[in-house]
Amino acid sequence: MSGAMQTPSTPAELADAVRSAPLVIAVGAGTKPRLSRVADDVVKISTAKLRGIVEYEPSEFTFTALAGTPVREIAAALAERGQYLPFDPLFAEAGATLGGTVASGVSGPGRFRFGGLRDFILGVRFVDGSGRLLRLGGKVVKNAAGFDLPKFFVGSAGRFGALAEITFKVFPRPASTRTLRLPVKDAEAIMGIFSIAGRARWELDALEASPAEGAVYARLGGAGEAHDALGAEILAKWPGETLSCGVAEKMWRESGEVTWAFADGAFIKVALAPAQVAAFLAVVPSSARVRIGAGGNVAYLSLPAGAAVPALAWPAVALRGDAPLWPGTRPRFDVLQATKTALDPQNRFPNLDD
Amino acid sequence: MEPPTSTAVLRRLLALLPAGRVLDRAAELAAYESDGLTAFHQRPVAVVVPETQDEVVATVRFCRDEEIPFVARGSGTSLSGGSLPVAGGIVITLNRLNKILRVDPDQRIAVVEPGVINLAVTTAAQPYGLHFAPDPSSQSICTIGGNVAFNSGGAHCLKYGMTSNHVLGLKAVLATGEVVEFGGASREQVGPDWTGLFVGNEGLFGIALEITLQLLPRAETFHTVLAGYRTLEQAGDAVAAVIASGLLPGAIEIMDALALEAAVAAVHAEYPPNSEAVLIVELEGPREGVAADRVRLDEILAKSGAVEVKVARDGAERIAIWKGRKSAFSAVGRLSPDFIVQDGVVPRRRLGEALRRIGEMSRAAGLRCANVFHAGDGNLHPLILYNGKEADGLARAEALAGKILRMCVEMGGSITGEHGVGVEKRDYMPDMFSADELDCLKRVRAAFDPLGIANPGKMFPAAEAPVLSQHGLHPLEKAGVISRE
Ligand SMILES: Cc1cc2nc3c(=O)[nH]c(=O)nc-3n(C[C@H](O)[C@H](O)[C@H](O)COP(=O)(O)OP(=O)(O)OC[C@H]3O[C@@H](n4cnc5c(N)ncnc54)[C@H](O)[C@@H]3O)c2cc1C
Numbered sequence: 001m002s003g004a005m006q007t008p009s010t011p012a013e014l015a016d017a018v019r020s021a022p023l024v025i026a027v028g029a030g031t032k033p034r035l036s037r038v039a040d041d042v043v044k045i046s047t048a049k050l051r052g053i054v055e056y057e058p059s060e061f062t063f064t065a066l067a068g069t070p071v072r073e074i075a076a077a078l079a080e081r082g083q084y085l086p087f088d089p090l091f092a093e094a095g096a097t098l099g100g101t102v103a104s105g106v107s108g109p110g111r112f113r114f115g116g117l118r119d120f121i122l123g124v125r126f127v128d129g130s131g132r133l134l135r136l137g138g139k140v141v142k143n144a145a146g147f148d149l150p151k152f153f154v155g156s157a158g159r160f161g162a163l164a165e166i167t168f169k170v171f172p173r174p175a176s177t178r179t180l181r182l183p184v185k186d187a188e189a190i191m192g193i194f195s196i197a198g199r200a201r202w203e204l205d206a207l208e209a210s211p212a213e214g215a216v217y218a219r220l221g222g223a224g225e226a227h228d229a230l231g232a233e234i235l236a237k238w239p240g241e242t243l244s245c246g247v248a249e250k251m252w253r254e255s256g257e258v259t260w261a262f263a264d265g266a267f268i269k270v271a272l273a274p275a276q277v278a279a280f281l282a283v284v285p286s287s288a289r290v291r292i293g294a295g296g297n298v299a300y301l302s303l304p305a306g307a308a309v310p311a312l313a314w315p316a317v318a319l320r321g322d323a324p325l326w327p328g329t330r331p332r333f334d335v336l337q338a339t340k341t342a343l344d345p346q347n348r349f350p351n352l353d354d
Numbered sequence: 355m356e357p358p359t360s361t362a363v364l365r366r367l368l369a370l371l372p373a374g375r376v377l378d379r380a381a382e383l384a385a386y387e388s389d390g391l392t393a394f395h396q397r398p399v400a401v402v403v404p405e406t407q408d409e410v411v412a413t414v415r416f417c418r419d420e421e422i423p424f425v426a427r428g429s430g431t432s433l434s435g436g437s438l439p440v441a442g443g444i445v446i447t448l449n450r451l452n453k454i455l456r457v458d459p460d461q462r463i464a465v466v467e468p469g470v471i472n473l474a475v476t477t478a479a480q481p482y483g484l485h486f487a488p489d490p491s492s493q494s495i496c497t498i499g500g501n502v503a504f505n506s507g508g509a510h511c512l513k514y515g516m517t518s519n520h521v522l523g524l525k526a527v528l529a530t531g532e533v534v535e536f537g538g539a540s541r542e543q544v545g546p547d548w549t550g551l552f553v554g555n556e557g558l559f560g561i562a563l564e565i566t567l568q569l570l571p572r573a574e575t576f577h578t579v580l581a582g583y584r585t586l587e588q589a590g591d592a593v594a595a596v597i598a599s600g601l602l603p604g605a606i607e608i609m610d611a612l613a614l615e616a617a618v619a620a621v622h623a624e625y626p627p628n629s630e631a632v633l634i635v636e637l638e639g640p641r642e643g644v645a646a647d648r649v650r651l652d653e654i655l656a657k658s659g660a661v662e663v664k665v666a667r668d669g670a671e672r673i674a675i676w677k678g679r680k681s682a683f684s685a686v687g688r689l690s691p692d693f694i695v696q697d698g699v700v701p702r703r704r705l706g707e708a709l710r711r712i713g714e715m716s717r718a719a720g721l722r723c724a725n726v727f728h729a730g731d732g733n734l735h736p737l738i739l740y741n742g743k744e745a746d747g748l749a750r751a752e753a754l755a756g757k758i759l760r761m762c763v764e765m766g767g768s769i770t771g772e773h774g775v776g777v778e779k780r781d782y783m784p785d786m787f788s789a790d791e792l793d794c795l796k797r798v799r800a801a802f803d804p805l806g807i808a809n810p811g812k813m814f815p816a817a818e819a820p821v822l823s824q825h826g827l828h829p830l831e832k833a834g835v836i837s838r839e
Contacts, residue, residue, distance in 0.1 A: 057703065059594060059597055059598065059702060059703050060701050060732075061512075061597070082600050105543060105544070105545075107542070111541075111542075114513075115515065115541075116541065116542060118519075118543065118550055128794060132790045132794070134788070134790055134791045134794050135787075135788075135791060136787075136791060136794070136795070138699070138767070139767075140700070140701055140731075140732055140767045140768055140771075141511075141512065141702075141731045141732065142699050142728070142731040142732065142733050142771040142772065143699060143767075143768035143770070144504065144505050144507075144516070144554060144772050144773070144774055145768050145769050145775055145779075145786055146775075146783070146786075146787060146791075146795050146813075147551060147554065147795055147798055147799070148505070148518060148550050148553065149551065149794075149795075149798070151518065151551060152546050152548070152550060153546070153547075154543070154547045155544060155547055156545070156546040156547075157545070159546075160546065171602055172602055173600070175600065191460075195460040198460075198462050198571070199459060199462055199569075199571045200483075200571065201483075201571065201640050201641075202640055203571060203573075203640055222639065222643045223642075223643050223646030224646075225642065225645070226640060229642045230642060269542075269544065270544075271542040271543055271544045272540055272542075273463075273538065273539035274460060274461045274462075275458075275460060275461055294541055294542060297542050298540070298541075314540075315538075315540075315543070315545065316544055326544070326545065328544070330545065331534070331535065331548070333532060333534045334530065334532050335528055335530065335532060335534060335801055336548070338800075338801035338802070338804075339551075339798060339801040339802075341801070342794075342797035342798050342800065343794070343797070343798070352545065
């Protein structure tokens with residue numbers, strides 16, 4: 001029997017909720033349900049009411065919001081002031097919360113240029129396993145005091161604490177973008193483009209491949225005046241086409257919302273190195289759908305319902321569907337358990353393996 | 355020759371390592387007594403100079419078994435006493451682990467040993483059109499191991515972040531003796547970000563042995579502008595206008611009058627006459643993008659009330675501008691026998707107010723204070739000048755530094771943007787963090803270092819071990835286990 005769902009609306013109430021049961025896990029909007037699929041006796045704490053932007057100072061390039069705030073609300077507030085989260089959080093329109101986005105550690109197409117979620121998180125307020133509400137990191141764009149626990153929470157899947165409030169760095173939104181579609185015939189061609197475009201003078205904003213479509217998508221961001229010349233140079237190297245604004249917007253939306261994936265079935269993030277793209281594509285079953293992002297540094301794998309998960313020789317995490325939570329390789333060191341015990345001495349939150 | 359110190363422990367250490375790896379003579383140890391925070395000294399019992407990763411691991415395990423504190427050391431340029439030795443402890447210096455193991459241009463990564471000099475990474479990456487973004491002013495001498503331990507910054511943090519944003523993975527020997535590998539060649543991570551947690555640990559977790567760094571394409575073009583202003587406020591307002599414009603410059607730096615005077619004296623830098631402050635703004639990227647952005651920047655600066663706006667016309671002029679800025683610390687050394695540098699952070703919108711208050715506080719203290727800082731990210735670098743020969747010189751300078759740090763915290767900022775807490779700022783941690791928060795940090799530290807032997811006495815207030823026990827003997831000395839000259 002699962003306990004009654006708790007719905008705190010303030011950080012202090014979140015701390016009470018954590019203390020209220022021997023086994024708890026925080027859950028957001030459920031866009032990545034595999035992360036919180038744990039034993040029935042674990043009480044779920046919903047962050048649905050723990051929402052709102054606490055502080056937003058456009059001149060500081062920072063905002064602080066409660067963990068349950070939908071990312072799309074934040075994106076809208078930032079857009080009003082010409083700013084954005086450069087890593088393009090995934091599932092924003094589907095309702096993903098800020099806390100769930102941090103705990104899952106996933107970034108979208110814009111990750112390529114300026115870095116992923118981990119590179120923009122500045123500070124967290126969280127409830128540790130003893131029920132203490134703690135603030136670590138900072139609220140300014142630069143801070144080196146204390147260990148970087150905010151980064152540690154990225155990808156931690158709610159296993160080390162319940163996030164209450166998070167501070168992020170943001171950037172001015174590029175004045176304009178342009179997307180090119182470059183046809184590719186195989187994995188080698190994808191890797192060739194990734195390798196050259198990755199260190200070219202163009203400084204692309206996003207670089208993704210959709211192997212099934214036989215396409216690499218390259219996005220330029222910045223002053224619009226530069227796009228004609230840069231776009232022409234890229235197309236001279238790899239013949240392709242410039243997408244119209246409407247088509248480009250739709251394509252990036254599909255990428256960010258993952259609408260290309262099977263509605264049910266496992267959805268898995270794989271951390272790749274660019275040199276491993278071909279090896280990865282070789283193990284993907286023909287029934288699967290795949291997208292390679294961040295210039296070959298990440299793969300998203302979608303399997304049809306009921307399909308077996310292939311053996312993955314890379315670090316991987318399942319976000320949706322029926323798959324082991326960590327279907328790839330995992331580091332196993334004594335210090336990992338010791339850190340878990342340090343933050344959660346009573347094992348109130350599930351273990352990474354649960 | 356028989357080493358002068360031949361206690362049992364030292365003898366065991368000497369037996370553990372190949373000949374020549376352990377320094378224990380007074381003259382040899384003297385060079386390691388201090389780091390960039392020169393007001394503090396502590397002689398270590400011995401200095402180990404390993405030449406391989408295995409020797410580092412063996413030394414750390416030895417320290418664990420013997421419960422002897424150790425301090426990892428790169429080039430000793432820490433400005434907060436991070437690499438200051440610990441009484442009764444040893445120093446493990448990593449300069450000989452200085453191999454760049456791999457530069458992979460396709461994946462845009464470099465794998466390096468900890469003793470590699472920061473600038474050497476960019477030098478190795480340059481043939482491929484790549485560079486390593488973190489660029490502390492000390493980049494021609496400081497090591498990647500030190501950068502990792504301190505999550506060091508530089509002039510380009512607003513756009514590119516700090517060291518941790520460029521470390522993809524690492525291999526380390528923890529204070530427990532366990533050898534771990536976190537992250538790897540991918541820019542993405544799965545599961546908690548262990549690499550991110552390790553970076554910035556200030557040497558309290560263990561020793562980094564091998565580090566995977568991300569490299570970025572080197573910008574094709576730079577547009578570097580130096581603008582002189584009659585007041586610091588005007589320079590600050592110009593920063594606000596640049597930020598509000600939606601531009602994302604690679605660097606935004608300010609130097610005040612005293613810092614300018616120092617740079618002129620030291621490297622013959624040239625600045626617009628009658629300037630009380632100089633602003634440096636740099637745009638970078640593909641030439642077409644920079645050409646478009648510079649039009650907007652030039653408009654903003656033209657309206658900012660500058661005495662003069664100078665644009666670097668070529669690479670040499672750009673380097674000259676940066677030379678003046680990056681030499682500021684050492685240049686100030688010419689103005690004063692001694693100085694300390696703070697690196698507190700304030701919200702950018704409060705920079706003007708912070709600088710005014712620093713001016714008032716330093717006048718009240720009767721001390722001169724030069725300011726060079728990363729204006730783009732609110733990271734102050736007040737250099738407090740004092741005379742160490744005056745009985746209360748250092749104490750007065752430290753008191754002023756403390757007031758500045760508290761002001762930063764009050765304003766919602768931080769006590770350190772990039773130099774770390776070290777010994778110097780450990781007593782200010784409670785201004786930023788509650789007792790529970792400090793307890794949490796200590797618990798995490800204990801997970802990596804249950805015995806408290808890795809760089810003890812740093813970061814945490816009410817330090818576990820008195821670092822500056824220059825008087826009196828260490829308990830191990832009293833017990834006859836160790837001794838010093
Ligand atoms: C003139 C000058 C300018 C500077 N400018 C800047 C600047 O612009 N930005 C900035 O951020 N800093 C700056 N610094 C500070 C300093 O250079 C940095 O903190 C640098 O990273 C220290 O590197 P290092 O090799 O000298 O390390 P050290 O001083 O030897 O050590 C620093 C810390 O790292 C630990 N450590 C060293 N190697 C390892 C390892 N392999 N594993 C684990 N821990 C290790 C040490 O124990 C110590 O705690 C400046 C310093 C000077 C003197």
